[in-house]
Amino acid sequence: MPETRPAKAAPDASRRSERSRRAIFDAALALVSETGYAKTTIEGIAARAGVGKQTIYRWWPSKAAVLLDAFLDLAARTGETARRNDAHGGEGDSEIPDTGDLAADLKRVLRATVDELTDPAFDGPTRALAAEGVVDPELGARFTEALLEPQLRSYVRRVEAAQAKGDIDPGVDPRVAVELLVGPLHHRWIHRTLPLTHAYADALVDLALRGLAPRP
Amino acid sequence: MPETRPAKAAPDASRRSERSRRAIFDAALALVSETGYAKTTIEGIAARAGVGKQTIYRWWPSKAAVLLDAFLDLAARTGETARRNDAHGGEGDSEIPDTGDLAADLKRVLRATVDELTDPAFDGPTRALAAEGVVDPELGARFTEALLEPQLRSYVRRVEAAQAKGDIDPGVDPRVAVELLVGPLHHRWIHRTLPLTHAYADALVDLALRGLAPRP
């Protein structure tokens, strides 16, 4: 077994055309924003990008995988310019601020998440990718690892800092604490049960922090 | 405007064939469990059920809608027999027991939810429906209303009872309290971030209840 994946003769990545890759990303993002994910087809992306279908099938297993990579590429590029315009000097993942006021810090970033999930420009594509990931474990893992986990890990670091300061009980698993905050938010977003508001984000932080407070 | 939905000439439901309806449900459930949701087609369901395609298109707008109704029909039938075998005398929605020990009651039912979401027989179809609902608001609303809300409402009633007894702070919105419990569980299920275990369910109950406890 010479390869980890002997299924298909692997293409030679070093000969890959960067020009085509970018054109495919641009076409995919344009089509999804214009006509929606469901009506976007691989044939359509190829035509719009001026690319052979085989070039897409050679490098991606599914339409969702193409869009995920396009999404990540877009995020990486905009993140790059944003990082240049700030003068932060590239931090890897955006970090949750630590002003010392844990509740305020969490509310700030949870409200930002609410705004993002509410923004129609992000809501559509993100829903499409999330839905595809629910059903396709392979893609779901990539979606989670690339988009969700970095965010969760930054929460975990902030919680650990609070634990070190004594604001959160040392016996609490930081990961569970983070899910206590983020889980309900995602629940409302995914199932559209009730409106996603800043007030809801604040209420979650207050309730969760009471549960996470150090035991007397 | 004689009808609420003037779009299509509405078929006459009183003449509908019950025999076909049941055959379609059986075929849909069988095909999904045999070959998976993605490979199940409306053509396939019609053929398997011994039914014309038009009979499906006449009554359902999409493959997902068919499966949702089939799922609900199945749940209603098994729920019916279960209710007969117990001798409870039909309660509408299954109620969360109230033994007086709130934490124990919640852990019991949350563990049951974990078992359900972990059971491969339920996981597959439920994922497919949930994913479709994420992207299709119409279907998502039906999915939520028929499968999710009844469960959430029973949680809400249990929380309200606890509030009346003074086990939960009266200032807490019961709905938010419920989402604090259920949200993180669904989050792990949907995104497969970490394993869904009884221990996790217990940890959630303990943390959440500390947050919900009456203020001193």
Add this chain to the structure above:
DNA sequence: CAGCGAACGAGACGAGGCGTCTCGCCGGCC
């Protein structure tokens, strides 16, 4: 009990996307 009409089973139909394939062509390494 008769007969009207709508839902029914069956399947033909055009449209269109899928995933594979086969062309030359092109462009980067040896």
Add this chain to the structure above:
DNA sequence: GGCCGGCGAGACGCCTCGTCTCGTTCGCTG
């Protein structure tokens, strides 16, 4: 400068979609 593999282009067979037409069946209504 020649080789080799990715490239654009698009033909191909297959499948499914959603619509449509048959003739049949079955339930309501007169």
